Amino acid sequence: MxxxxxxxxxxxxxxxxxxxxxxxxxxxxxxxxxxxxxxxxxxxxxxxxxxxxxxxxxxxxxxxxxLGPDRTTGVAAPPASPPRTDLQSLYGRLEVPVPPQWSRLTVPSQRDGTSSVAFLSTHALSTPEKACPGFQAGDWTDPACLPVSGRDLGALLAFQIEDDPAAAVKAGRHTAAQPIEVSPVCRSLSGTKMYKVQRSAGPQDPNAVLNAMACVGELTPQAHSQLLTILDKAFVASPS
The missing domain is CATH 1.20.5 (Single alpha-helices involved in coiled-coils or other helix-helix interfaces)
Structure with missing residues (x-):
């Protein structure tokens, strides 16, 4: 209301x-x-x-x-492997003077990182008594691997090219031969002196070195002079 x-x-x-x-x-x-x-x-x-x-x-x-160099991954790409040295090609360019009445023989090494071995001697050379696939120019531990017969070798030299970057950095192009201690095998072959030389193969083959070893017994003055000339003049020629 x-x-x-x-x-x-x-x-x-x-x-x-x-x-x-x-x-x-x-x-x-x-x-x-x-x-x-x-x-x-x-x-x-x-x-x-x-x-x-x-x-x-x-x-x-x-x-x-x-990111790595390609900016897609945190792991840097591994460095490219250096090109492998063609040691047999370098062996073909090995220049070693061979005086008259001296002998030369090539013996395959079949060892990775090394070329064949070039032997020189004042006496005739023959195939070694046994195959030594891993033989090196500086290996004088088994006379059966050496291409000599008899015990009066006069002089025996071995030359080989090896893939050894560390040694190649230190070695010179014209390094002189150095006398070293006579090994038991060299002494067993009537050797009384030993020489060793290591030289660079040259700037075109910066990882390779030329190794040489000489076992010396009784030699005429002329033969001894020839031996020193061989060691002094041996080198790997530049590619033509």
């Missing part, structure tokens, strides 16, 4: 609550949840963007140091 008086509107009630310092139970706006969701998404995008910038800077600083 109406009392004849107008009821106060919401504006009056709000003003009264403010003046009386009373809490006001206002209804939430209908789009409040949509506003909150939009604000959450906007905040999340800002955080992601702030994190991405430092990560990009770190990648720009560290990634080039971690």
């Amino acid at each position: 109406s009392t004849g008086k107008d009821e106060p509107g919401p504006e009056v009630e709000l003003l009264r609550a403010v003046l009386l310092d009373q809490p006001v139970d206002l209804a939430a706006p209908p789009d409040r949840m949509t506003t909150v969701a939009n604000r959450f998404r906007r905040t999340r995008r800002l955080r992601v963007a702030a994190t991405a910038v430092p990560m990009a800077l770190l990648a720009a600083v560290f990634l080039p140091h971690q």
